[in-house]
Amino acid sequence: MPNMDETLTMLKDLTDAKGIPGNEKEARDVFEKYISPYADEVTMDNLGSSIAKKTGKADGPKIMVAGHLDEIGFMVTRIDDKGFVYFQTVGGWWNQVMLAQRVTIMGSKGDVTGVIGSKPPHVLTAEARKKPYEIKDMFIDIGASSKEEAKEFGVKPGDSVVPYFEFTPLKNEKLLLAKAWDNRIGLAIAIEVLKRLKGEEHPNVVYGVGTIQEEVGLRGAKTSAQAIQPDIGFGVDVGIAGDTPGISDKDADSKLGKGPQIVLYDASMVSHKGLRDLVVQTADENNIPYQFASLAGGGTDSGSIHLTGNGVPSLSITIATRYIHSHAGILHRDDFENAVKLIVQVIKKMDADTVKNLILA
Numbered sequence: 304m305p306n307m308d309e310t311l312t313m314l315k316d317l318t319d320a321k322g323i324p325g326n327e328k329e330a331r332d333v334f335e336k337y338i339s340p341y342a343d344e345v346t347m348d349n350l351g352s353s354i355a356k357k358t359g360k361a362d363g364p365k366i367m368v369a370g371h372l373d374e375i376g377f378m379v380t381r382i383d384d385k386g387f388v389y390f391q392t393v394g395g396w397w398n399q400v401m402l403a404q405r406v407t408i409m410g411s412k413g414d415v416t417g418v419i420g421s422k423p424p425h426v427l428t429a430e431a432r433k434k435p436y437e438i439k440d441m442f443i444d445i446g447a448s449s450k451e452e453a454k455e456f457g458v459k460p461g462d463s464v465v466p467y468f469e470f471t472p473l474k475n476e477k478l479l480l481a482k483a484w485d486n487r488i489g490l491a492i493a494i495e496v497l498k499r500l501k502g503e504e505h506p507n508v509v510y511g512v513g514t515i516q517e518e519v520g521l522r523g524a525k526t527s528a529q530a531i532q533p534d535i536g537f538g539v540d541v542g543i544a545g546d547t548p549g550i551s552d553k554d555a556d557s558k559l560g561k562g563p564q565i566v567l568y569d570a571s572m573v574s575h576k577g578l579r580d581l582v583v584q585t586a587d588e589n590n591i592p593y594q595f596a597s598l599a600g601g602g603t604d605s606g607s608i609h610l611t612g613n614g615v616p617s618l619s620i621t622i623a624t625r626y627i628h629s630h631a632g633i634l635h636r637d638d639f640e641n642a643v644k645l646i647v648q649v650i651k652k653m654d655a656d657t658v659k660n661l662i663l664a
Contacts, residue, residue, distance in 0.1 A: 310636075313337055313494065314479065315470040317487035321409060323376030323393045324516040326463045327351055330372040330483075334490050334513040341497035342511065352527035353513040357497050359505035364658040366650055367510045367533035367615075368496055369524055369604045370489020370540065371517030374482065375628055377443075377464035379408065382454070386447030388417065390464055394518030398438045400629040405467040406443060412457030416467070417445040466630045477560065477636045484624050484632040486517065488639060489539040492622075495643040496650070506654035507534075514604055521571060524604035528611040534658050535578065535616055537646060538605030541632070542566065542596050542621030555596070557623040559635040562592030563642035566619035569598040571606020575616035577664025581657070582618060582649055591645045596621065616661055620646065 307315065316337075322330030331353050339345050342355035353372070375394030382388050388408070401419050408415040420443065421436050443464065447453035468482035481487075493511035500509060510531050514523030517540075528536065542564040545555030557564055565582060567574055586593045609617035620642055625633040 311472065314481070314487070314491055317490055318470045318481035318483045320487070321407060321463065321465040322372055322374060323378070323463045323465060324373040324519045325393070326409065327372040327515045330487070330490070331513055334372060334494070338494045338497055338511050341494070341501050348523070348526045348530045350523060350526050351515045352523040354527055354530060355493075355497060355511040357500060357509045357511070359500070359507050359509065361508065363507035364534035364653055364655055365508050365510065365531060366653055367512055367528060367531055367536045367608060368493045368646060369512040369514050369527070369536065369538055369608065370491075370493045371486045371523065371604055372490065372513040372515055373518050374465070374485060374487070375518050376466060377406070379458060379460050379462040379464060381460055382450045382458065384450050386445070386449045386453045387420070388443040388445055388453065388458060390443060392438060395628055396438065397628065398435050401438065401441060402436060404630050407465050407467050408443070408445065408458055409463040409465065410457030411459065415445050415456050415458055417443040420444040468631050473633070478633055479636060480631055480633050482630055482632070484634055485541045485627045488541060488622050488624070488634060491639065492539040492642050492646065496646050499643060499647045500650065503651070505651050507650065509650060517604055521602060521604055521607040524607035525611075528608045528615065532612055533608065533615050535653060535661075536605055536608035538603040538608060538617065538619040539642065539646070540603045540619060540621045541624040541627050541634070543598065543627070544623040544625045547625055557594045557596055559623055559625070559633070560637050561623075562594050563638055563645060564594050564596035564621040564623055566603070566621055567595055567597045569602050569606070569619065570600050571602025572609055572617065572619070574605070574618045575609070575661070577661035578616045578618045580664065581652070581661060582620070582645065585649050585652065586645050589644070589648050591641050591648070593641075593645070594623065
C-alpha cells in the first residue's frame with residue numbers, strides 16, 4: 304500500500320468501519336472521531352444520526368451537509384440444524400454480485416468470518432446454470448457444524464452481516480478501491496467541509512451530518528433534518544459512473560476524475576432550481592470541474608431533507624463511483640477534493656439574502 308496521508312487514513316477508517324442500516328454505531332464512532340475537532344458541538348438524534356454543528360454567524364441560515372453512515376449488507380434471520388446461516392438483504396443487492404463473497408457477521412462474541420455459499424455448478428442442470436441464483440437460496444457458511452455451534456460462536460438472528468473488503472489505492476493512486484463508498488465518501492465530504500471552514504468566516508451555521516438508514520428509505524435524513532430545521536440542504540453521496548464497458552451514454556455518462564456530479568433529478572427529488580443555478584455558477588467562477596447527472600431510480604438523503612418543515616431548497620452533489628451496491632467500488636480522489644472545494648465556496652456565499660433570493664428563483 305502506498306504512503307497513507309491523513310486523508311487516505313481517514314478514508315480507510317471510514318470504509319473499513321462496519322455499519323448496515325439499523326446498526327451504524329461503528330461507522331458513527333469513526334465519523335465523530337474525525338469531525339469533532341472542527342465542530343462546536345456534536346449531538347445525536349434519537350435514532351442515531353450524528354449532527355456536528357459549526358457556527359459562522361449564529362443568526363445566519365442553517366446549512367445541512369448530509370452523508371449517510373450505513374452501507375448495504377445483510378441480517379441473520381435463522382440458523383439451520385447444520386449450522387448454515389440464512390439472511391435478509393438490508394439495502395438493494397443484485398444477486399449476481401453476492402455469491403462466493405466473504406462477509407463478517409457482527410456476533411455477540413466478536414466478528415465471525417463467513418462466505419456466501421450456494422450449490423457448485425457441477426451439480427446444477429444446464430438450464431439452472433443459465434439463471435441467476437436466487438437470493439432466497441443463498442446462505443452463509445461460517446464453518447459451524449450445528450445450530451448449537453453457531454450459537455457458541457455468538458451468532459444469532461438479528462446480527463448484522465457486512466461485506467468484507469480492504470481499502471486499497473490502485474496503481475494509479477488517485478483511484479481508490481474499497482467497500483462502502485456508498486456512502487462513506489459522503490461522510491468524508493462532510494468532515495472535510497467542516498475542516499476547511501475551520502478559522503474561516505462564513506455567514507451561516509453549518510451542520511455536517513452522518514445519517515442512519517438511508518439505504519432502506521432515507522430515514523435518518525428525515526429525523527436529523529427535523530432536529531436541525533435547515534434552510535438549505537445538500538445530500539452528498541455516490542453516483543453512477545458510466546465509463547466502464549457496456550454502459551451507454553444514455554444510461555450514464557459521468558466519468559471518474561471529471562468532477563463531482565450535480566444531480567438534476569432522481570427518484571426522490573427534483574433538485575431545487577435556484578440552488579442548482581447558484582452551485583453551477585460558483586463552480587464556473589472557481590474553475591471547479593463538474594458533471595450533470597440524473598437518475599430515474601434511486602434517491603439520496605436530499606429526498607427527505609427537502610420535505611422538512613415548510614420545505615428546504617436542496618441539491619445532491621455526488622461522486623461518480625464504479626460498481627456501487629457490490630463488495631467493492633472505485634472512485635477518483637480528485638472528484639472528492641473538488642466536491643469539498645465546491646461546497647465550501649457555496650457555503651461562504653450563503654447569507655440570509657442569498658437564501659431568500661434562492662427560494663424566489
